[in-house]
Amino acid sequence: MDDLTNDEIILAGLGEVDGRRGRSSRMSRVRNAVKSEIGASRFRRHFLDRVHKLPRSLQQDLIRGKAQISDAPYYATAELKGTRSELIKLSTSEKLGETNIDNGKLNKDRYLTLSGIRLLFDKDSMEGCFTDPFPADLLNGEWELELNGQKVFEKQPIRKFFDGFYGYNTIKPFGLYILNNPKIIHPQTPIEFNVNLPSEVQGYLKVFLEGTSVYSF
Structure with missing residues (x-):
């Protein structure tokens, strides 16, 4: 399985988005950008939906590219x-x-x-x-x-x-x-x-x- 994309990291709630202005519209664009990929991979979607339940240290490793999926x-x-x-x-x-x-x-x-x-x-x-x-x-x-x-x-x-x-x-x-x-x-x-x-x-x-x-x- 490929590593998480930047868009998927944001979609999973792991990434930070600077500033409040435009946050909602950016999240909407992110969701649309990854919609087709997530829809084609049910198991990957299951992971993204639950990644916030992983230990925080492991979440940070995913963001930094120090964890493997x-x-x-x-x-x-x-x-x-x-x-x-x-x-x-x-x-x-x-x-x-x-x-x-x-x-x-x-x-x-x-x-x-x-x-x-x-x-x-x-x-x-x-x-x-x-x-x-x-x-x-x-x-x-x-x-x-x-x-x-x-x-x-x-x-x-x-x-x-x-x-x-x-x-x-x-x-x-x-x-x-x-x-x-x-x-x-x-x-x-x-x-x-x-x-x-x-x-x-x-x-x-x-x-x-x-x-x-x-x-x-």
């Missing part, structure tokens, strides 16, 4: 076991191909604006392609996301990941659910992602936490 995703893979499976958990260390979330936490300097969650299924292998259709008992299950031990998404239908295949939002990527209420995840916050199923399903799931990551350098 980039596309995430973070991912984790797990075998389905019984009717409840934990895909992101504190006891799982980072391992190439399986997860880049070390012990269920982001790196100590990383902030994530979580804009979407993607869920994929493979019926045969942890190292599979993860392009298989969901069986009925998986589609009819639920998922939950916990941050620091508190449920921020609870009893969410797994079927929502596949709205695009049932006549709604057909242009979205396979298995992607875009959050109506994006969340900022702070560094070292414990993250847990679990699925609950009506009946046992054999196979493997891969979950992606997608959005915008930011950190100072």
